[in-house]
Amino acid sequence: MSKKKKSQEPSIASRRGVTSLEEAHTWLAERGIEDIECIAPDMAGVVRGKMMPTEKFFSGPIMTMPSSIFAQTISGDYPPDDDKFQHNPTDGDIFFRADYSTLTVVPWESDPTAQLIHDAYTKDGIPVETAPRNVLKRVLQLYEDQGWEAVIAPEIEFYLVKPNTDPDYPLEPPTGRSGRPEAGRQSYSITALNEFDDLIDDIYDLSEAQGLEIDTLIHEDGAAQMEINLRHGQPLELADQVFMFKRTIREAALRHSMYATFMAKPMSNQPGSSMHIHQSVLDRETGQNIFSTKDGEASPAFLNFIGGHQKYLPAVACIMAPYVNSYRRFTRNTTAPVNLFWGHDNRTVGLRVPNSKPAGRRLENRVPSSDCNPYLAIAASLACGYLGLTQKLHPDEPKTGYSSHVMDALPRGLLEALDLFSECEELGEVFGEKFVNTYRAVKHEEFETFMSVISPWEREYLLLNV
Structure with a gap:
């Protein structure tokens, strides 16, 4: 089927x-x-x-x-x-x-x-403080203590690529049923999706066997770039599903002599891959969305939630974008966010408010990349919202026009992002000192490993010119 x-x-x-x-x-x-x-x-x-x-x-x-x-x-x-x-x-x-x-x-x-x-x-x-699943549980307990229940829906992008056994060679799109790799952008193309019919059927079959529920699967902007949207639900369960989906998609791709990669920016001439997180908050007693008032308008709590993201997302960028490669995705005039503006149905800002009925009012965090740990990224995003709610923070005015050319607030590299995270006292209280110090140490060590590798750019432009 x-x-x-x-x-x-x-x-x-x-x-x-x-x-x-x-x-x-x-x-x-x-x-x-x-x-x-x-x-x-x-x-x-x-x-x-x-x-x-x-x-x-x-x-x-x-x-x-x-x-x-x-x-x-x-x-x-x-x-x-x-x-x-x-x-x-x-x-x-x-x-x-x-x-x-x-x-x-x-x-x-x-x-x-x-x-x-x-x-x-x-x-x-x-509970071990540095275990990612426990980190998410810790944040969810903060919501429960306030009488709230968070609801999320993740969207995960990934690329299919030809098998690549030599890391010195760039990745390339695979060939589909036609025997030809994709050329040009094929966003939402059913024809481009049909190129990988057998693989997609396997993804559905393997997911169904595990009880994993796919809402939609689409072709994204990049060559052989796909996006899977999951049904909204409880954050821990959805983090588990993303964790298992990544494994499932890789296994399905290997069956068809391809790789599936969740790198944030696997190919220099293609768009990056994200994991957008849609978020809303319910009152645990009434089950009502606290982001909407009784007359259906946006509530002060909704604006506080947005304000928390604008203030604290720079300090958790190292979790949303956890590797050196992740920051290559943040490029102006692309589909990736380069700022923390917010707006109604505006995909050129980092924080989008999708069109919805009052009961479904939510905030879409477009900052996380697909290479993130889903438990930590969801925890970090909800932590920003929690701090906004409890501190009653206010956002700036929503953006109504094109904003992808304006770089604002987000750190441009991993080391800068790690400094912001380790220096933020409020987030330190949310995540715990042990986790903050361990995460910082792990990411610094990864950066040092990256710095030990000489890139093709350095050989191309420095070898004979400096």
């Missing part, structure tokens, strides 16, 4: 998750599951964990891993200790408890296999 005809019924969510170890035992037995992948997202959103036979899982369902997994860089290194970052010198174990609501199959494995996301705790049962 093609992606234009395929529809995912709400009942597919029943294919994901149970409520207890006993229910998990029944669920796994009914499906003949032989192995379980016990997994957790690390600081980069990489899948870490252990695979074990089902019988071993039930004989001792508490998993342990070294504490260093939450201080590992994207290149597999570890930052050195300094006056702020003090890594556990013995690299002792941390303990992982299964969140049974995330239990689902791994449909691309040849043997019947399940996957189960775990949360990290100390031996005393205290």
